Amino acid sequence: MKFSNRVGSMQASPVRKLVPFANAAKKEGVKVYHLNIGQPDIKTPDGFMNAIRAFDQDVLKYADSVGSDELVEAMINYYKEYDIHFEPGELLITNGGSEALLFCMLSLCDDGDNILVPEPFYTNYNGFATCVDVKIKPITTKAENGFHLPSKEEILSRVDDKTRAILLSNPGNPTGAVYTREEMEMLAEVAIEKNLWIIADEVYREFVYDGLKYTSFGNLENVQDRVIIVDSVSKRYSACGARIGSLASKNKDFIAQVLKLCQGRLCVPTLEMIGAAELYRTPKSYLAEVNAEYCKRRDVLYNEIMKIDGLVCEKPTGAFYIEAKLPVENAEDFVIFMLNEFRHNGATTMATPSEGFYATPGLGRDEVRLAYILKEEDLKAAAECLKLGLEAYKAKGNK
Amino acid sequence: MKFSNRVGSMQASPVRKLVPFANAAKKEGVKVYHLNIGQPDIKTPDGFMNAIRAFDQDVLKYADSVGSDELVEAMINYYKEYDIHFEPGELLITNGGSEALLFCMLSLCDDGDNILVPEPFYTNYNGFATCVDVKIKPITTKAENGFHLPSKEEILSRVDDKTRAILLSNPGNPTGAVYTREEMEMLAEVAIEKNLWIIADEVYREFVYDGLKYTSFGNLENVQDRVIIVDSVSKRYSACGARIGSLASKNKDFIAQVLKLCQGRLCVPTLEMIGAAELYRTPKSYLAEVNAEYCKRRDVLYNEIMKIDGLVCEKPTGAFYIEAKLPVENAEDFVIFMLNEFRHNGATTMATPSEGFYATPGLGRDEVRLAYILKEEDLKAAAECLKLGLEAYKAKGNK
Numbered sequence: 106m107k108f109s110n111r112v113g114s115m116q117a118s119p120v121r122k123l124v125p126f127a128n129a130a131k132k133e134g135v136k137v138y139h140l141n142i143g144q145p146d147i148k149t150p151d152g153f154m155n156a157i158r159a160f161d162q163d164v165l166k167y168a169d170s171v172g173s174d175e176l177v178e179a180m181i182n183y184y185k186e187y188d189i190h191f192e193p194g195e196l197l198i199t200n201g202g203s204e205a206l207l208f209c210m211l212s213l214c215d216d217g218d219n220i221l222v223p224e225p226f227y228t229n230y231n232g233f234a235t236c237v238d239v240k241i242k243p244i245t246t247k248a249e250n251g252f253h254l255p256s257k258e259e260i261l262s263r264v265d266d267k268t269r270a271i272l273l274s275n276p277g278n279p280t281g282a283v284y285t286r287e288e289m290e291m292l293a294e295v296a297i298e299k300n301l302w303i304i305a306d307e308v309y310r311e312f313v314y315d316g317l318k319y320t321s322f323g324n325l326e327n328v329q330d331r332v333i334i335v336d337s338v339s340k341r342y343s344a345c346g347a348r349i350g351s352l353a354s355k356n357k358d359f360i361a362q363v364l365k366l367c368q369g370r371l372c373v374p375t376l377e378m379i380g381a382a383e384l385y386r387t388p389k390s391y392l393a394e395v396n397a398e399y400c401k402r403r404d405v406l407y408n409e410i411m412k413i414d415g416l417v418c419e420k421p422t423g424a425f426y427i428e429a430k431l432p433v434e435n436a437e438d439f440v441i442f443m444l445n446e447f448r449h450n451g452a453t454t455m456a457t458p459s460e461g462f463y464a465t466p467g468l469g470r471d472e473v474r475l476a477y478i479l480k481e482e483d484l485k486a487a488a489e490c491l492k493l494g495l496e497a498y499k500a501k502g503n504k
Numbered sequence: 505m506k507f508s509n510r511v512g513s514m515q516a517s518p519v520r521k522l523v524p525f526a527n528a529a530k531k532e533g534v535k536v537y538h539l540n541i542g543q544p545d546i547k548t549p550d551g552f553m554n555a556i557r558a559f560d561q562d563v564l565k566y567a568d569s570v571g572s573d574e575l576v577e578a579m580i581n582y583y584k585e586y587d588i589h590f591e592p593g594e595l596l597i598t599n600g601g602s603e604a605l606l607f608c609m610l611s612l613c614d615d616g617d618n619i620l621v622p623e624p625f626y627t628n629y630n631g632f633a634t635c636v637d638v639k640i641k642p643i644t645t646k647a648e649n650g651f652h653l654p655s656k657e658e659i660l661s662r663v664d665d666k667t668r669a670i671l672l673s674n675p676g677n678p679t680g681a682v683y684t685r686e687e688m689e690m691l692a693e694v695a696i697e698k699n700l701w702i703i704a705d706e707v708y709r710e711f712v713y714d715g716l717k718y719t720s721f722g723n724l725e726n727v728q729d730r731v732i733i734v735d736s737v738s739k740r741y742s743a744c745g746a747r748i749g750s751l752a753s754k755n756k757d758f759i760a761q762v763l764k765l766c767q768g769r770l771c772v773p774t775l776e777m778i779g780a781a782e783l784y785r786t787p788k789s790y791l792a793e794v795n796a797e798y799c800k801r802r803d804v805l806y807n808e809i810m811k812i813d814g815l816v817c818e819k820p821t822g823a824f825y826i827e828a829k830l831p832v833e834n835a836e837d838f839v840i841f842m843l844n845e846f847r848h849n850g851a852t853t854m855a856t857p858s859e860g861f862y863a864t865p866g867l868g869r870d871e872v873r874l875a876y877i878l879k880e881e882d883l884k885a886a887a888e889c890l891k892l893g894l895e896a897y898k899a900k901g902n903k
Contacts, residue, residue, distance in 0.1 A: 366631075
């Protein structure tokens with residue numbers, strides 16, 4: 106039987122494809138420090154389950170395709186605190202940020218169109234694009250300068266007549282980079298000059314450290330007709346299993362197009378929206394505590410891995426990832442070695458090899474993404490494993 | 505700003521686009537009998553909320569991309585009672601039947617490929633297809649013979665070198681038709697001769713009346729390598745707002761392809777899967793009661809509408825819809841008349857105009873879909889409104 110080329114050419118998730126190796130290690134009784142996935146261990150605010158437990162309607166009905174009024178209102182209030190002003194009819198609730206991204210690609214791009222994305226990028230950008238025949242055109246950024254953007258000229262040179270949008274996550278996954286206001290304004294200029302949409306994946310908005318001021322694309326007045334903000338409760342409220350995301354835009358024609366896609370899948374789950382509305386009402390003190398905790402973890406992991414000879418990495422200032430260049434030729438081979446062979450005190454560390462985060466062939470082969478989503482002592486032990494593992498890997502003659 | 509052609513050419517949902525007219529009528533204080541939507545009023549089994557309320561983990565984590573083991577196991581056990589035997593690794597949990605259908609189209613069809621679908625069909629088939637550049641090739645069926653299939657020769661004549669699959673809902677939405685075993689075997693022969701996939705949307709499996717024996721495509725041995733069964737808890741357990749669906753196939757290569765799409769959107773909601781597992785364990789007596797209730801409602805609505813002069817309709821034997829040809833030229837115009845102008849005892853009836861359920865231009869303009877999802881007395885009142893409304897519509901000189 107025949108399958109489509111578009112799905113046939115999708116790569117397996119680089120985050121998930123090595124899971125069988127980890128499972129095999131665990132079966133042997135090995136403790137695996139998972140720095141490979143962005144699954145926070147922070148407690149989900151109680152309001153989520155409390156609101157859901159209180160649901161007492163006899164029939165669990167379809168919700169509106171646009172999402173529940175209550176959740177939309179809670180989000181509008183949340184955005185106000187960031188000086189971003191949306192009205193009902195400018196937000197659509199989606200099945201996670203994932204569906205929001207897919208709907209952006211479908212509504213803005215036809216078969217063969219392309220989207221500019223700074224690389225390394227969230228690997229699923231590529232997956233969604235491939236399955237709907239959209240090409241990713243990478244804007245390469247580098248570990249050596251903290252994955253900040255290249256010049257405007259270089260970005261302009263990547264635009265062609267099939268380019269429809271710039272897509273970026275800010276703070277960045279996997280880079281942890283937070284774009285400066287100047288970078289944002291430069292991208293806005295590119296978008297205006299080349300008539301491009303801006304798809305701003307801002308799910309890590311609260312995870313910005315060192316007193317940096319965060320600029321959202323929702324704060325740049327001159328591009329509000331072309332900005333789409335993608336959001337999600339997953340990371341912010343440690344509610345990855347809720348699958349509640351959203352799209353927001355002042356461009357009502359865009360909302361009208363995407364609404365057809367929303368109607369196609371009818372609605373998102375009623376209960377999850379009830380819980381998510383409560384999440385958006387979580388006191389700001391929760392987010393401040395979470396921010397402080399991640400900032401501490403970043404410092405711990407960063408300081409530990411900087412003890413590794415030959416590792417290259419600028420200190421990231423956002424999200425909860427560190428993208429680091431390792432002194433190896435093939436990071437995937439090294440990660441498999443760690444899972445298959447290396448143990449220290451009965452434990453090993455799992456990182457995500459980064460080649461899948463790049464669209465340019467060959468780039469990222471010597472990089473890994475490390476998520477600092479574990480407690481301080483586990484992060485230290487994980488980093489020690491990584492250091493000793495690298496020494497053992499080299500001692501075996503690997504390059 | 506520019507939008508994609510594919511989403512630009514999607515039609516607005518024929519089920520939802522007239523909602524503003526209904527809302528306006530309600531604002532005037534008019535009671536609207538909603539025969540237009542498939543939202544059952546049957547109580548959702550208590551097990552669903554009870555299981556969810558018992559969730560007590562601190563962190564609402566990502567679930568596996570394939571779905572939870574517990575739900576997959578509950579579904580496997582459910583299928584066994586229909587003599588359909590699946591194993592873990594042959595089922596994928598999806599965000600409603602909607603996502604299951606989208607994933608089928610993406611994984612089986614490239615841009616420009618087509619799928620055979622008996623028309624009239626569930627309108628969202630067309631929506632999904634359009635947004636991923638897949639064409640629907642209709643196999644026209646008719647009210648006069650209860651929307652049963654045409655001859656094998658006629659169906660074969662519709663297949664071309666871009667045809668990848670046959671997609672059908674059985675029992676049918678909007679037709680209420682239940683295909684005979686002979687019809688199923690004929691479609692299986694077509695699929696084998698032309699090397700096509702069979703996408704069997706069987707979400708109404710339990711809603712079969714008059715003692716008819718239901719044949720699932722899961723029961724035809726000679727096509728198990730090419731059959732994909734789409735399922736959902738929405739209608740069966742009156743849990744439309746849960747958004748839990750699934751794909752099942754003995755073809756493990758197909759599952760492997762779709763798994764990439766599942767990984768792309770990470771997972772479906774954790775809580776909804778906990779509730780849905782409980783739904784699949786609902787005692788069979790629940791389904792028998794629901795079946796009896798719908799059967800009674802069908803009889804009530806069918807008997808009432810057959811009092812309408814000029815209405816054409818065979819008695820449907822499944823699902824909870826009646827697709828009827830009305831003695832008007834433009835059913836949409838009539839439905840709008842009902843909502844805007846016609847009142848009887850302070851009430852009116854809303855039906856779904858059926859043109860959007862057809863891919864062949866011009867067909868279905870004189871048809872409506874009526875969902876018998878209301879209580880007996882409401883169905884009687886709704887049918888009376890329809891009858892009197894038609895008389896009033898004609899009396900105004902409408903054709």
